[in-house]
Amino acid sequence: MPQRVDHDQRRRVIAEAVWRIAADRGLDSVSMREVATEAGVSLRLVQYYFETKHNLLVLALRYLHDHTEQRARERIEAQADQSVRGVLRGVLAELLPLDPETEFALRVHTAYFSRSHSDPELAKVFLHGDTPLEDLVTHLLEQGELAPGVQPRFEANLLVSGITGLSFDVLHERQRSAEVLATLDYHLDRIFGPAR
Amino acid sequence: MPQRVDHDQRRRVIAEAVWRIAADRGLDSVSMREVATEAGVSLRLVQYYFETKHNLLVLALRYLHDHTEQRARERIEAQADQSVRGVLRGVLAELLPLDPETEFALRVHTAYFSRSHSDPELAKVFLHGDTPLEDLVTHLLEQGELAPGVQPRFEANLLVSGITGLSFDVLHERQRSAEVLATLDYHLDRIFGPAR
DNA sequence: CCGTATCAGATACACTTGTATCATAACTGG
DNA sequence: CCAGTTATGATACAAGTGTATCTGATACGG
Numbered sequence: 001m002p003q004r005v006d007h008d009q010r011r012r013v014i015a016e017a018v019w020r021i022a023a024d025r026g027l028d029s030v031s032m033r034e035v036a037t038e039a040g041v042s043l044r045l046v047q048y049y050f051e052t053k054h055n056l057l058v059l060a061l062r063y064l065h066d067h068t069e070q071r072a073r074e075r076i077e078a079q080a081d082q083s084v085r086g087v088l089r090g091v092l093a094e095l096l097p098l099d100p101e102t103e104f105a106l107r108v109h110t111a112y113f114s115r116s117h118s119d120p121e122l123a124k125v126f127l128h129g130d131t132p133l134e135d136l137v138t139h140l141l142e143q144g145e146l147a148p149g150v151q152p153r154f155e156a157n158l159l160v161s162g163i164t165g166l167s168f169d170v171l172h173e174r175q176r177s178a179e180v181l182a183t184l185d186y187h188l189d190r191i192f193g194p195a196r
Numbered sequence: 197m198p199q200r201v202d203h204d205q206r207r208r209v210i211a212e213a214v215w216r217i218a219a220d221r222g223l224d225s226v227s228m229r230e231v232a233t234e235a236g237v238s239l240r241l242v243q244y245y246f247e248t249k250h251n252l253l254v255l256a257l258r259y260l261h262d263h264t265e266q267r268a269r270e271r272i273e274a275q276a277d278q279s280v281r282g283v284l285r286g287v288l289a290e291l292l293p294l295d296p297e298t299e300f301a302l303r304v305h306t307a308y309f310s311r312s313h314s315d316p317e318l319a320k321v322f323l324h325g326d327t328p329l330e331d332l333v334t335h336l337l338e339q340g341e342l343a344p345g346v347q348p349r350f351e352a353n354l355l356v357s358g359i360t361g362l363s364f365d366v367l368h369e370r371q372r373s374a375e376v377l378a379t380l381d382y383h384l385d386r387i388f389g390p391a392r
Numbered sequence: 393c394c395g396t397a398t399c400a401g402a403t404a405c406a407c408t409t410g411t412a413t414c415a416t417a418a419c420t421g422g
Numbered sequence: 423c424c425a426g427t428t429a430t431g432a433t434a435c436a437a438g439t440g441t442a443t444c445t446g447a448t449a450c451g452g
Contacts, residue, residue: 026313031409032411033408042430047410052410111313114310115224117303127368150386151382157362158354158355158358158359160361161361161362162355166357169327183353187350190386194345228440239402241399243441394451395450400448402444404444406439406442408440409436409439411435411437414434415432418428419429420424
């Protein structure tokens with residue numbers, strides 16, 4: 001072998017360039033040349049490590065997906081000692097762009113969002129099968145002591161979808177994060193019964 | 197004047213071509229030539245009626261926006277005689293892609309969504325200023341007899357955002373519309389007190 | 393009627409795109 | 423040490439892009 005280069009790391013460097021461009025100029029601005037420039041490598045290298053543009057986009061999304069999932073899991077496990085309500089709040093707050101990194105990831109996901117409709121491969125990475133988050137939230141709810149009449153599945157449906165949507169609102173500055181957090185806490189109160 | 201042509205209608209025909217392309221092939225596939233072909237006119241005409249591509253995209257979105265707003269208003273007024281809860285359910289169900297036309301509009305909006313981030317003019321049409329829907333829902337809630345402890349603003353925040361999000365889930369076939377409607381009714385029950 | 397404003401077709405231009413090709417380093421296994 | 427795989431650079435190419443231009447119809451006001 002010649003000068004062994006860490007292909008995976010190199011690929012990640014290029015993928016991160018894709019993220020940056022997608023996040024602040026949109027997916028349309030992601031061209032092979034732009035990526036090369038942003039990553040500080042030659043066009044040929046981008047071709048070399050990701051044969052085709054389609055591959056580049058798909059793999060870049062996959063990397064991001066793994067990355068954020070990993071990060072979310074770590075954060076959640078870090079507070080697994082709390083009450084059910086505490087963990088649940090952590091899981092949902094994790095969806096909000098409260099720190100720059102999460103905001104960045106959200107921007108990239110947004111950029112990919114619409115394209116995933118016309119591209120089955122992207123869609124596969126994007127909405128990977130089922131509704132794991134709703135399942136998790138439902139499961140957490142079932143473990144807690146709930147106010148009378150609360151149905152975990154229905155609560156989970158609206159909570160996950162609603163907080164996700166409010167994430168975008170925060171991103172677009174249509175909502176302040178404080179208001180969103182207050183909304184979240186209010187609903188947790190309604191679910192877990194009157195706050196003590 | 198020469199053969200006076202209804203410019204507004206012509207523009208609408210072309211704009212609708214934009215919608216169709218955006219809805220099923222994505223905004224990236226919207227080129228001046230594609231639009232011309234889809235609308236059955238010459239490239240020159242597209243240029244003629246919308247000087248520039250940017251204008252075309254912005255106006256097409258504005259037309260759609262007016263169109264759906266109009267349609268929503270009609271539908272809501274058609275059921276204004278119902279109870280507060282009934283009207284509220286109508287408003288929120290209006291967000292769901294329960295009929296082909298609404299689904300189509302939702303697809304187009306999705307296509308525009310991410311581009312609105314890197315294009316201020318699109319953003320202006322898209323998230324036109326404030327949170328009118330949340331305001332409306334809040335206002336409606338304040339008129340109803342609510343279960344104890346219910347805070348209209350917080351309920352409105354999650355309802356609007358949540359139902360919007362669930363719309364996308366239905367579009368992506370991650371949720372069945374029946375489940376979403378059940379979720380909606382469940383939350384209306386929780387808000388308006390036990391169902392009678 | 394006929395010039396002139398409106399409407400529309402054909403085509404050209406400069407540019408960017410993704411991908412392919414040609415060439416050449418760099419390193420290592422034999 | 424050299425043959426050959428791996429890694430990288432420079433450049434070429436065809437296709438598609440938005441926009442501009444040049445031309446010709448059409449129909450009414452004077």
